[in-house]
Amino acid sequence: MNHTPTEENYIKSIYHLQYTRDKVSTTLLSAEMKTRPASVTDMLKKLRTKRIVHYQRYKGFTLTEAGNKTALNIVRKHRLWEYFLVNKLGFEWDEVHMMAEELEHITSSELITRLDKFLGNPAFDPHGDPIPDHKGKIRVIKQKNLTVLPLKKTATVHSVKNQSSAMLDLLNQFKIGIGTKLKVNKRFDFDGSVEIKIDKLPATIISKLVAQNVFCTI
Amino acid sequence: MNHTPTEENYIKSIYHLQYTRDKVSTTLLSAEMKTRPASVTDMLKKLRTKRIVHYQRYKGFTLTEAGNKTALNIVRKHRLWEYFLVNKLGFEWDEVHMMAEELEHITSSELITRLDKFLGNPAFDPHGDPIPDHKGKIRVIKQKNLTVLPLKKTATVHSVKNQSSAMLDLLNQFKIGIGTKLKVNKRFDFDGSVEIKIDKLPATIISKLVAQNVFCTI
DNA sequence: AATTATTTTTAGATTTGTCTAAATTTATTT
DNA sequence: AAATAAATTTAGACAAATCTAAAAATAATT
Numbered sequence: 001m002n003h004t005p006t007e008e009n010y011i012k013s014i015y016h017l018q019y020t021r022d023k024v025s026t027t028l029l030s031a032e033m034k035t036r037p038a039s040v041t042d043m044l045k046k047l048r049t050k051r052i053v054h055y056q057r058y059k060g061f062t063l064t065e066a067g068n069k070t071a072l073n074i075v076r077k078h079r080l081w082e083y084f085l086v087n088k089l090g091f092e093w094d095e096v097h098m099m100a101e102e103l104e105h106i107t108s109s110e111l112i113t114r115l116d117k118f119l120g121n122p123a124f125d126p127h128g129d130p131i132p133d134h135k136g137k138i139r140v141i142k143q144k145n146l147t148v149l150p151l152k153k154t155a156t157v158h159s160v161k162n163q164s165s166a167m168l169d170l171l172n173q174f175k176i177g178i179g180t181k182l183k184v185n186k187r188f189d190f191d192g193s194v195e196i197k198i199d200k201l202p203a204t205i206i207s208k209l210v211a212q213n214v215f216c217t218i
Numbered sequence: 219m220n221h222t223p224t225e226e227n228y229i230k231s232i233y234h235l236q237y238t239r240d241k242v243s244t245t246l247l248s249a250e251m252k253t254r255p256a257s258v259t260d261m262l263k264k265l266r267t268k269r270i271v272h273y274q275r276y277k278g279f280t281l282t283e284a285g286n287k288t289a290l291n292i293v294r295k296h297r298l299w300e301y302f303l304v305n306k307l308g309f310e311w312d313e314v315h316m317m318a319e320e321l322e323h324i325t326s327s328e329l330i331t332r333l334d335k336f337l338g339n340p341a342f343d344p345h346g347d348p349i350p351d352h353k354g355k356i357r358v359i360k361q362k363n364l365t366v367l368p369l370k371k372t373a374t375v376h377s378v379k380n381q382s383s384a385m386l387d388l389l390n391q392f393k394i395g396i397g398t399k400l401k402v403n404k405r406f407d408f409d410g411s412v413e414i415k416i417d418k419l420p421a422t423i424i425s426k427l428v429a430q431n432v433f434c435t436i
Numbered sequence: 437a438a439t440t441a442t443t444t445t446t447a448g449a450t451t452t453g454t455c456t457a458a459a460t461t462t463a464t465t466t
Numbered sequence: 467a468a469a470t471a472a473a474t475t476t477a478g479a480c481a482a483a484t485c486t487a488a489a490a491a492t493a494a495t496t
Contacts, residue, residue, distance in 0.1 A: 006453065026474055039454055041475055046452090058461055058474060089332040102324045108317050114307040224483065244444055257484055259445055264482090276444060276491055 001050060001066075005105040008074050009033065010043050011052060012104075014063055015071035023060035072136035078104040079125035079132075080115055086126040087119065093126050094165035128159025128178050128215065144218070146194050146211035149184050155216035156181050162213045174204060176214060219268060219284075223323040226292050227251065228261050229270060230322075232281055233289030241278040290354035296322040297343035297350075298333055304344040305337065311344050312383035346377025346396050346433065362436070364412050364429035367402050373434035374399050380431045392422060394432060 003011065013032045017024045026044070030037045044061055047053045052070065055061035063071060081103040085096040113134065116122075123139055124130055132138040143158050157180040160167065171177065175198060185195040185203055192208030206214075221229065231250045235242045244262070248255045262279055265271045270288065273279035281289060299321040303314040331352065334340075341357050342348055350356040361376050375398040378385065389395065393416060403413040403421055410426030424432075 004452080027472090035453085036455065037474065038456080038476085042453075085329070089329070089336055091332070095328075099324065099326050099329050102326075103321075106317065106320050108320075110313075111303070111307070111317050114309070118307055222482080245442090253483090254485065255444065256446080256486080260483075 003050075003052075003070065007043070007047065007050075007052075008070075008105055010040075010047065011063070011067060011071050012074045012078075014053065014061070015068065015075065018062060023062055025060050069136050072132040072138065074104055076132040076134075076136075077106070077112055079129060080112060080119065080122070082125045082127070083119055083122050083131070084115060087122075092168060093160075093163060094168040096126070097163060124159070124178075126178070127163050128157075141217060143215040146184055146196065146206070146214050146216070147187070147192065147208065149216055150218070151184050151186065153218060154181055154183050155218050157214060158217045159215045160213055161215065167210070167213060170210060171214075174198075174206060174210075175201060182216070221268075221270075221288065225261070225265065225268075225270075226288075226323055228258075228265065229281070229285060229289050230292045230296075232271065232279070233286065233293065236280060241280055243278050287354050290350040290356065292322055294350040294352075294354075295324070295330055297347060298330060298337060298340070300343045300345070301337050301340050301349070302333060305340075310386060311378075311381060312386040314344070315381060342377070342396075344396070345381050346375075359435060361433040364402055364414065364424070364432050364434070365405070365410065365426065367434055368436070369402050369404065371436060372399055372401050373436050375432055376435045377433045378431055379433065385428070385431060388428060389432075392416075392424060392428075393419060400434070 010029070010033065013029060014024055017028060017032060026037045026040045030040045033040065044053060044055050047067070048055045051064055052067035053061045054064055078100045081100040082096045085091045085099055086093060091099075116134070121133075122131055130139045130141065141158060144155075145161075149155055157176060157178055159178065160171065174196075176182070180198060182196050182198045185197055187194050188205075192211070193205050194208070194211040195203050195205050197203045228247070228251065231247060232242055235246060235250060244255045244258045248258045251258065262271060262273050265285070266273045269282055270285035271279045272282055296318045299318040300314045303309045303317055304311065309317075334352070340349055348357045348359065359376060362373075363379075367373055375394060375396055377396065378389065392414075394400070398416060400414050400416045403415055405412050406423070410429070411423050412426070412429040413421050413423050415421045
């Protein structure tokens with residue numbers, strides 16, 4: 001079925017919110033969408049008739065099978081475009097979100113098939129997030145953030161959760177990027193900060209907040 | 219100023235209609251936009267307050283200086299995306315129009331600047347139409363279609379007006395593409411058809427309708 | 437110049453996505 | 467368990483872009 005860009009944005013937001021909980025509430029989604037709860041209720045009724053969400057009034061909601069498939073397709077488009085913007089047009093991570101937010105609503109599926117091929121069928125976007133394939137299959141990678149990674153073991157930075165310019169700035173400073181190999185030397189109880197060691201660089205201490213956002217594979 | 223995709227579509231259509239006349243009428247634009255004249259009137263009032271069109275009721279309308287600049291920017295985006303779709307993603311001419319129609323409304327100007335660079339600052343789109351530069355400057359090329367081209371002089375196909383699949387089909391058959399060198403041997407008064415000669419291929423006769431759509435530089 | 441035809445505009449309605457304010461339901465406290 | 471608080475929904479309104487039907491202006495014809 002066909003969805004308006006607005007509907008797609010709701011579907012995508014529900015998808016992301018559902019990732020860390022099993023039911024989504026009206027207020028939560030309204031905060032995410034920067035609209036009023038009443039608007040969310042209206043949209044939910046619409047999405048329910050389109051069989052995109054399971055929804056009973058006052059009881060929260062989740063995506064249906066079809067809704068999930070739709071969401072994965074939008075996420076796929078978003079991440080492929082981000083990959084394009086960074087790896088072909090030379091943008092930085094922190095610059096591409098808004099553009100991908102628009103590009104993800106371009107309808108042609110043939111375009112996406114060809115873009116995917118043109119980019120070499122990438123499995124991960126520039127932030128390290130997995131790109132669903134054309135069937136909606138998504139590669140799940142076991143990753144741990146720097147606050148829980150085992151000590152003294154070399155790990156590879158795989159993704160960064162917070163994708164703001166402020167974060168990128170800091171990571172550049174520390175010379176941390178996707179693919180960087182590093183070790184966690186120790187953790188400090190006082191503020192939760194973490195000492196890391198990259199290659200031949202001197203060990204440095206990064207804040208808990210940064211550590212929580214950097215995810216690695218072992 | 220900022221415009222909705224719908225506004226942009228109106229602006230672009232006025233631009234194209236104005237190309238061959240000096241004032242545009244409500245009915246003409248409504249036919250182009252596939253809406254009712256009443257809708258055009260509504261939009262014109264809106265565009266007038268935004269100082270995009272000169273418009274007096276019952277008297278037709280034209281783009282203002284600002285409107286023209288806006289139109290050129292939309293055309294620029296449309297044609298750059300078409301170039302991308304054909305030359306990077308491998309689409310054929312006749313497949314790209316709808317996609318470019320969506321892509322042209324992506325707002326980021328930085329994206330277009332980078333796309334332009336990535337594509338090598340092309341001057342013409344896959345149909346041979348000129349791509350306005352970032353200032354809106356458009357390279358005008360003297361071209362003549364095959365019904366008026368001087369006889370027996372070698373000319374280079376530069377653009378094709380009708381961009382339908384049906385046309386592409388026929389041109390492929392005749393081995394005519396952008397860049398093809400050819401001569402017009404003679405014209406037939408009876409039906410306006412034209413005999414052309416390409417390279418070592420045997421001379422062939424193309425219909426008046428095709429001849430009118432193929433434009434060459436001498 | 438008067439009549440008829442065509443074009444254009446106005447008036448009022450509709451759909452989508454939003455809002456506010458009030459009502460209802462559920463959750464939390466006392 | 468009542469009372470209060472918080473979350474959610476309903477009701478009614480609004481802006482954007484469209485429509486239909488009717489009115490007004492312009493153009494074409496007799």
